[in-house]
Amino acid sequence: MADGNQVNGGLKSALEFGPVLAFFVAYLWLKDRTFTIGGTDYEGFVLVTAGFIPVLLLSMAALWKLTGHLSRMQVVTAVLVVVFGGLTVWLNDDRFFKMKPTLIYLLFGAALAIGLMRGESWLQSVMEGVMPLRREGWMILTKRVMWVFFGLAVLNEIIWRTMSTEVWVTFKTFGLTAAVFGFFMTQAGLFRTYAIEDQDPAE
Missing domain, CATH: 1.20.1050 (Glutathione S-transferase Yfyf (Class Pi); Chain A, domain 2)
Structure with a gap:
Protein backbone atom coordinates (compact mmCIF):
# COMPACT_ATOMS: atom_id res chain seq x y z
CA MET A 1 0.00 0.00 0.00
CA ASP A 93 -36.29 10.63 12.73
CA ASP A 94 -33.57 13.24 12.17
CA ARG A 95 -32.85 13.63 15.88
CA PHE A 96 -30.52 10.62 15.95
CA PHE A 97 -28.15 12.03 13.33
CA LYS A 98 -28.17 15.42 15.01
CA MET A 99 -27.12 13.81 18.30
CA LYS A 100 -24.14 12.08 16.64
CA PRO A 101 -21.63 14.97 17.02
CA THR A 102 -22.58 15.24 20.69
CA LEU A 103 -21.69 11.61 21.30
CA ILE A 104 -18.51 11.82 19.21
CA TYR A 105 -17.17 14.77 21.19
CA LEU A 106 -18.23 13.26 24.52
CA LEU A 107 -16.40 10.02 23.67
CA PHE A 108 -13.25 11.82 22.54
CA GLY A 109 -13.32 14.11 25.58
CA ALA A 110 -13.87 11.16 27.92
CA ALA A 111 -11.03 9.22 26.28
CA LEU A 112 -8.64 12.13 26.83
CA ALA A 113 -9.86 12.46 30.44
CA ILE A 114 -9.15 8.77 31.10
CA GLY A 115 -5.66 9.16 29.68
CA LEU A 116 -5.02 12.21 31.85
CA MET A 117 -6.13 10.31 34.96
CA ARG A 118 -3.55 7.67 34.03
CA GLY A 119 -0.92 10.38 33.67
CA GLU A 120 -0.84 9.97 29.90
CA SER A 121 -1.60 12.15 26.90
CA TRP A 122 -3.51 10.05 24.40
CA LEU A 123 -3.62 13.12 22.17
CA GLN A 124 0.15 12.80 21.83
CA SER A 125 -0.18 9.27 20.46
CA VAL A 126 -2.21 10.51 17.47
CA MET A 127 -0.64 13.93 16.87
CA GLU A 128 3.00 13.63 17.90
CA GLY A 129 4.20 13.46 14.30
CA VAL A 130 2.40 16.72 13.53
CA MET A 131 3.43 18.74 16.58
CA PRO A 132 6.61 17.64 18.41
CA LEU A 133 6.16 18.90 22.00
CA ARG A 134 7.70 18.14 25.37
CA ARG A 135 5.62 16.00 27.72
CA GLU A 136 4.47 19.00 29.78
CA GLY A 137 3.17 20.65 26.66
CA TRP A 138 1.23 17.57 25.63
CA MET A 139 -0.42 17.30 29.04
CA ILE A 140 -1.51 20.94 28.99
CA LEU A 141 -2.74 20.73 25.41
CA THR A 142 -4.62 17.50 26.14
CA LYS A 143 -6.48 19.11 29.04
CA ARG A 144 -7.47 22.03 26.86
CA VAL A 145 -8.58 19.84 23.96
CA MET A 146 -10.60 17.72 26.38
CA TRP A 147 -12.56 20.77 27.54
CA VAL A 148 -13.01 21.93 23.93
CA PHE A 149 -14.56 18.55 23.08
CA PHE A 150 -16.92 18.74 26.04
CA GLY A 151 -17.82 22.32 25.12
CA LEU A 152 -18.58 21.38 21.52
CA ALA A 153 -20.79 18.53 22.72
CA VAL A 154 -22.82 20.97 24.80
CA LEU A 155 -22.92 23.50 21.95
CA ASN A 156 -24.17 20.90 19.49
CA GLU A 157 -26.97 19.94 21.88
CA ILE A 158 -28.02 23.57 22.28
CA ILE A 159 -28.05 24.27 18.54
CA TRP A 160 -29.91 21.20 17.29
CA ARG A 161 -32.50 21.42 20.06
CA THR A 162 -33.19 25.14 19.77
CA MET A 163 -32.54 26.07 16.14
CA SER A 164 -33.64 25.02 12.66
CA THR A 165 -32.20 22.05 10.79
CA GLU A 166 -30.61 24.40 8.26
CA VAL A 167 -28.77 26.26 11.02
CA TRP A 168 -27.60 22.96 12.50
CA VAL A 169 -26.35 21.63 9.13
CA THR A 170 -24.39 24.85 8.57
CA PHE A 171 -22.98 24.65 12.10
CA LYS A 172 -22.00 21.00 11.65
CA THR A 173 -20.37 21.61 8.27
CA PHE A 174 -18.47 24.80 9.03
CA GLY A 175 -18.92 25.80 12.67
CA LEU A 176 -17.41 22.72 14.30
CA THR A 177 -14.41 22.71 11.97
CA ALA A 178 -13.88 26.46 12.45
CA ALA A 179 -14.09 26.08 16.22
CA VAL A 180 -11.41 23.37 16.30
CA PHE A 181 -9.19 25.29 13.86
CA GLY A 182 -9.64 28.50 15.85
CA PHE A 183 -8.73 26.72 19.08
CA PHE A 184 -5.44 25.43 17.70
CA MET A 185 -4.65 28.89 16.32
CA THR A 186 -4.90 30.25 19.88
CA GLN A 187 -2.36 27.68 21.11
CA ALA A 188 0.60 29.24 19.31
CA GLY A 189 2.14 30.34 22.61
CA LEU A 190 2.00 26.81 24.00
CA PHE A 191 3.57 25.40 20.84
CA ARG A 192 6.42 27.91 21.06
CA THR A 193 7.01 27.30 24.76
CA TYR A 194 7.03 23.51 24.69
CA ALA A 195 8.32 22.81 21.20
CA ILE A 196 11.10 20.24 20.94
CA GLU A 197 14.10 21.94 19.39
CA ASP A 198 16.60 20.13 17.19
CA GLN A 199 19.31 21.24 19.57
CA ASP A 200 19.05 22.41 23.15
CA PRO A 201 20.47 25.96 23.38
CA ALA A 202 21.77 25.18 26.89
CA GLU A 203 24.10 22.53 25.56
Whole structure:
Protein backbone atom coordinates (compact mmCIF):
# COMPACT_ATOMS: atom_id res chain seq x y z
CA MET A 1 0.00 0.00 0.00
CA ALA A 2 1.04 3.56 -0.54
CA ASP A 3 2.84 5.45 2.15
CA GLY A 4 0.64 8.16 3.63
CA ASN A 5 3.46 10.69 3.12
CA GLN A 6 3.34 10.07 -0.63
CA VAL A 7 -0.40 10.74 -1.01
CA ASN A 8 -1.29 14.00 -2.73
CA GLY A 9 -2.39 16.48 -0.06
CA GLY A 10 -5.29 17.80 -2.12
CA LEU A 11 -6.63 14.31 -2.75
CA LYS A 12 -6.32 13.40 0.92
CA SER A 13 -8.19 16.55 1.98
CA ALA A 14 -10.88 15.91 -0.63
CA LEU A 15 -11.45 12.41 0.71
CA GLU A 16 -11.53 13.63 4.32
CA PHE A 17 -13.76 16.68 3.88
CA GLY A 18 -15.54 15.94 0.61
CA PRO A 19 -18.32 13.79 2.11
CA VAL A 20 -19.23 16.51 4.63
CA LEU A 21 -19.34 19.21 1.96
CA ALA A 22 -21.37 16.90 -0.28
CA PHE A 23 -23.83 16.39 2.59
CA PHE A 24 -24.16 20.17 2.97
CA VAL A 25 -24.75 20.79 -0.74
CA ALA A 26 -27.20 17.90 -1.05
CA TYR A 27 -29.14 19.12 1.97
CA LEU A 28 -29.49 22.64 0.54
CA TRP A 29 -30.72 21.08 -2.70
CA LEU A 30 -33.27 18.69 -1.16
CA LYS A 31 -34.18 20.32 2.17
CA ASP A 32 -37.65 21.46 1.08
CA ARG A 33 -38.61 18.27 -0.68
CA THR A 34 -40.42 15.19 0.60
CA PHE A 35 -39.98 11.76 -0.98
CA THR A 36 -42.43 8.88 -0.71
CA ILE A 37 -40.66 5.51 -0.66
CA GLY A 38 -42.54 2.30 0.08
CA GLY A 39 -45.55 4.29 1.23
CA THR A 40 -43.52 6.29 3.77
CA ASP A 41 -42.74 10.00 3.45
CA TYR A 42 -39.10 10.98 4.00
CA GLU A 43 -37.86 14.56 4.32
CA GLY A 44 -34.87 15.62 2.26
CA PHE A 45 -32.63 15.60 5.35
CA VAL A 46 -33.29 11.91 5.99
CA LEU A 47 -32.65 11.01 2.35
CA VAL A 48 -29.40 12.99 2.33
CA THR A 49 -28.34 11.20 5.52
CA ALA A 50 -28.99 7.85 3.83
CA GLY A 51 -26.73 8.88 0.97
CA PHE A 52 -24.03 10.27 3.26
CA ILE A 53 -23.35 6.91 4.92
CA PRO A 54 -22.04 5.02 1.84
CA VAL A 55 -20.23 8.13 0.56
CA LEU A 56 -18.33 8.45 3.85
CA LEU A 57 -17.50 4.74 3.96
CA LEU A 58 -16.25 4.79 0.36
CA SER A 59 -14.06 7.83 1.03
CA MET A 60 -12.59 6.16 4.11
CA ALA A 61 -11.95 2.95 2.18
CA ALA A 62 -10.10 5.04 -0.43
CA LEU A 63 -8.08 6.75 2.30
CA TRP A 64 -7.15 3.40 3.80
CA LYS A 65 -6.10 2.05 0.40
CA LEU A 66 -3.99 5.12 -0.32
CA THR A 67 -2.40 5.55 3.10
CA GLY A 68 -2.64 2.10 4.65
CA HIS A 69 -3.91 3.76 7.83
CA LEU A 70 -7.03 5.17 9.47
CA SER A 71 -6.93 6.99 12.79
CA ARG A 72 -8.97 5.79 15.75
CA MET A 73 -10.97 9.02 15.51
CA GLN A 74 -11.87 8.29 11.89
CA VAL A 75 -12.92 4.73 12.70
CA VAL A 76 -15.06 5.78 15.69
CA THR A 77 -16.65 8.56 13.65
CA ALA A 78 -17.49 6.13 10.84
CA VAL A 79 -19.07 3.65 13.26
CA LEU A 80 -21.23 6.36 14.83
CA VAL A 81 -22.26 7.69 11.43
CA VAL A 82 -23.42 4.23 10.42
CA VAL A 83 -25.25 3.64 13.72
CA PHE A 84 -26.92 7.03 14.13
CA GLY A 85 -27.39 7.62 10.42
CA GLY A 86 -28.95 4.18 10.14
CA LEU A 87 -31.30 4.91 13.04
CA THR A 88 -32.27 8.22 11.43
CA VAL A 89 -33.25 6.49 8.20
CA TRP A 90 -34.80 3.39 9.78
CA LEU A 91 -36.94 5.34 12.26
CA ASN A 92 -37.40 8.32 9.92
CA ASP A 93 -36.29 10.63 12.73
CA ASP A 94 -33.57 13.24 12.17
CA ARG A 95 -32.85 13.63 15.88
CA PHE A 96 -30.52 10.62 15.95
CA PHE A 97 -28.15 12.03 13.33
CA LYS A 98 -28.17 15.42 15.01
CA MET A 99 -27.12 13.81 18.30
CA LYS A 100 -24.14 12.08 16.64
CA PRO A 101 -21.63 14.97 17.02
CA THR A 102 -22.58 15.24 20.69
CA LEU A 103 -21.69 11.61 21.30
CA ILE A 104 -18.51 11.82 19.21
CA TYR A 105 -17.17 14.77 21.19
CA LEU A 106 -18.23 13.26 24.52
CA LEU A 107 -16.40 10.02 23.67
CA PHE A 108 -13.25 11.82 22.54
CA GLY A 109 -13.32 14.11 25.58
CA ALA A 110 -13.87 11.16 27.92
CA ALA A 111 -11.03 9.22 26.28
CA LEU A 112 -8.64 12.13 26.83
CA ALA A 113 -9.86 12.46 30.44
CA ILE A 114 -9.15 8.77 31.10
CA GLY A 115 -5.66 9.16 29.68
CA LEU A 116 -5.02 12.21 31.85
CA MET A 117 -6.13 10.31 34.96
CA ARG A 118 -3.55 7.67 34.03
CA GLY A 119 -0.92 10.38 33.67
CA GLU A 120 -0.84 9.97 29.90
CA SER A 121 -1.60 12.15 26.90
CA TRP A 122 -3.51 10.05 24.40
CA LEU A 123 -3.62 13.12 22.17
CA GLN A 124 0.15 12.80 21.83
CA SER A 125 -0.18 9.27 20.46
CA VAL A 126 -2.21 10.51 17.47
CA MET A 127 -0.64 13.93 16.87
CA GLU A 128 3.00 13.63 17.90
CA GLY A 129 4.20 13.46 14.30
CA VAL A 130 2.40 16.72 13.53
CA MET A 131 3.43 18.74 16.58
CA PRO A 132 6.61 17.64 18.41
CA LEU A 133 6.16 18.90 22.00
CA ARG A 134 7.70 18.14 25.37
CA ARG A 135 5.62 16.00 27.72
CA GLU A 136 4.47 19.00 29.78
CA GLY A 137 3.17 20.65 26.66
CA TRP A 138 1.23 17.57 25.63
CA MET A 139 -0.42 17.30 29.04
CA ILE A 140 -1.51 20.94 28.99
CA LEU A 141 -2.74 20.73 25.41
CA THR A 142 -4.62 17.50 26.14
CA LYS A 143 -6.48 19.11 29.04
CA ARG A 144 -7.47 22.03 26.86
CA VAL A 145 -8.58 19.84 23.96
CA MET A 146 -10.60 17.72 26.38
CA TRP A 147 -12.56 20.77 27.54
CA VAL A 148 -13.01 21.93 23.93
CA PHE A 149 -14.56 18.55 23.08
CA PHE A 150 -16.92 18.74 26.04
CA GLY A 151 -17.82 22.32 25.12
CA LEU A 152 -18.58 21.38 21.52
CA ALA A 153 -20.79 18.53 22.72
CA VAL A 154 -22.82 20.97 24.80
CA LEU A 155 -22.92 23.50 21.95
CA ASN A 156 -24.17 20.90 19.49
CA GLU A 157 -26.97 19.94 21.88
CA ILE A 158 -28.02 23.57 22.28
CA ILE A 159 -28.05 24.27 18.54
CA TRP A 160 -29.91 21.20 17.29
CA ARG A 161 -32.50 21.42 20.06
CA THR A 162 -33.19 25.14 19.77
CA MET A 163 -32.54 26.07 16.14
CA SER A 164 -33.64 25.02 12.66
CA THR A 165 -32.20 22.05 10.79
CA GLU A 166 -30.61 24.40 8.26
CA VAL A 167 -28.77 26.26 11.02
CA TRP A 168 -27.60 22.96 12.50
CA VAL A 169 -26.35 21.63 9.13
CA THR A 170 -24.39 24.85 8.57
CA PHE A 171 -22.98 24.65 12.10
CA LYS A 172 -22.00 21.00 11.65
CA THR A 173 -20.37 21.61 8.27
CA PHE A 174 -18.47 24.80 9.03
CA GLY A 175 -18.92 25.80 12.67
CA LEU A 176 -17.41 22.72 14.30
CA THR A 177 -14.41 22.71 11.97
CA ALA A 178 -13.88 26.46 12.45
CA ALA A 179 -14.09 26.08 16.22
CA VAL A 180 -11.41 23.37 16.30
CA PHE A 181 -9.19 25.29 13.86
CA GLY A 182 -9.64 28.50 15.85
CA PHE A 183 -8.73 26.72 19.08
CA PHE A 184 -5.44 25.43 17.70
CA MET A 185 -4.65 28.89 16.32
CA THR A 186 -4.90 30.25 19.88
CA GLN A 187 -2.36 27.68 21.11
CA ALA A 188 0.60 29.24 19.31
CA GLY A 189 2.14 30.34 22.61
CA LEU A 190 2.00 26.81 24.00
CA PHE A 191 3.57 25.40 20.84
CA ARG A 192 6.42 27.91 21.06
CA THR A 193 7.01 27.30 24.76
CA TYR A 194 7.03 23.51 24.69
CA ALA A 195 8.32 22.81 21.20
CA ILE A 196 11.10 20.24 20.94
CA GLU A 197 14.10 21.94 19.39
CA ASP A 198 16.60 20.13 17.19
CA GLN A 199 19.31 21.24 19.57
CA ASP A 200 19.05 22.41 23.15
CA PRO A 201 20.47 25.96 23.38
CA ALA A 202 21.77 25.18 26.89
CA GLU A 203 24.10 22.53 25.56
